[in-house]
Amino acid sequence: MCTLDGCGSHDHLGPPPKATDQERRLFLKGLAVLPLAVVLADPVLAHAAASTLKKVTITAPTGETMMAEVILPAKLPASAVVMIHEWWGLNDQIRATAAEYAQQGYIALAVDLYGKPAATTANGAKELMASVDSVAATSKLKASVAYLKDHKDCTGKVGVVGWCFGGGWSLNTALATDVDACVIYYGNVAKTPQQLASLNAPVMGHFGTLDQNINKSMVDGFEKSLKAAGKTEYQIFWYEANHAFANPTGGRYDDADATLAWQRTMNFFTEKLG
Template sequence: MCTLDGCGSHEHLGPPPKATDEERRLFLKGAVALPLAVILADPMLAHAAGSGLDKVTITTPQGDEMVAEIAMPATLPAPTVILIHEWWGLNDQIRSVAAEYAKKGYIALAVDLYGKPPATTPQGAKALMASMKADVATRKLKASYDFLKNHKDSTGKVGSVGWCFGGGWSLNTALATDLDAAVIYYGNVKKSADQLASLNAPVMGHFGTLDKNINKGMVSYFETSLKKAGKTDYQIFWYDADHAFANPTGGRYDGEDAMLAWERTMAFFDEHLS
């Protein structure tokens, strides 16, 4: 069951993308590359893909500490992206996506807003989310922005992307900082014009027409609020899909729409962060 805050099922309603045994063997040896969706759908491959990230400790001016994980591209200096996890927490899937961003030429910082092991059940995810304080999370994301903005290998350009729970926090990061671009995957965007007054970053949003909670009503209100606030630099895309359609580990995964959203996101970041 999906709510405004998270998607509570890992149950597959159809077969996920899958590597053959030979492809898995070669990937684990570093001999072949595989599509991101195939990696994300396979726990062993996802763990391997995300294992190369380095841990960094980010401290807010108020003294809050967060251990995040960073993936570095081959060519430096590079633009940077903050990746914000789903309600499950920072897991191998998010680490794998960060590694993929690094392959695409970005310094990718996967934040951990919980500071606890990721959940594997909806009940665990709900408990983690309930334990998080919004003001502390905002401070950690602001500090993450400053960390990337001033990183010695950064071009100074910073974007954010988040999924579900993290999608809403990608928008919140754009409201709290001077981000250069923000991407929202089916996140809570219920904001008034007054709440959007501080938004300066261009925004891209990906939403599913079958999503019963992050739905047309909410997103239409978001667009109306953007217009009332005088914001014009945004793109909203709808897909004939459900909530969490870009996550191959869940039953709502839609491979075609996930790939299209990925291509649009890459083009968006290329335009605004390069």
């Protein structure tokens, strides 16, 4: 059982619930709302949700351009969130999650740091991730934050969230420019106190105890660096789960922990972004 304070038994691990045929038909007609995990786990539903986003071009002051996709909530003006994809790239899973953020009342901007079709294999994802130029990516993400802050329908409050590869870049974005909140899902947080000196945003991190790469040693080091840098506004949450536990399309998905992390993230953004 999970509460906002933590999780106990791990026997909740497993696939997300599936929509009934009737629920799928209604969702595809725009007449029903389904839990995010149900949508993400169903390629047809995820694609339908993803198709509600609109493409935009983000141009950095240094000249780099990046395609991104944006969706607006029903009620405007609204605060906004930059969303950074996993190592797979910008796929329907991230787009559908952006659509859910809009349902929750946020302007959601799903960025594409690869500029190429999303990978479907681990080797393909590794190649895409290795192709990223960190200086150019930083410039593009700074421009993405500026795009939202200047958006006519934005309140000026902007957060950032990322998963896996994007989790590390969520933190990098908060180091490179002023955002109002930063959420990291099992991303690389190996930073020195000096690297964290520019951090002004409150941070929330979600990590799995079974993760062999983004592990306790790395995250403990991150927390020590935060303290050494004099940063006090952060929350670190651990889950009895593996890397990518919030991704319903993968074999490591953990329904209860993913739901808990989502609830914590929504509460955090509500508090920091309004």
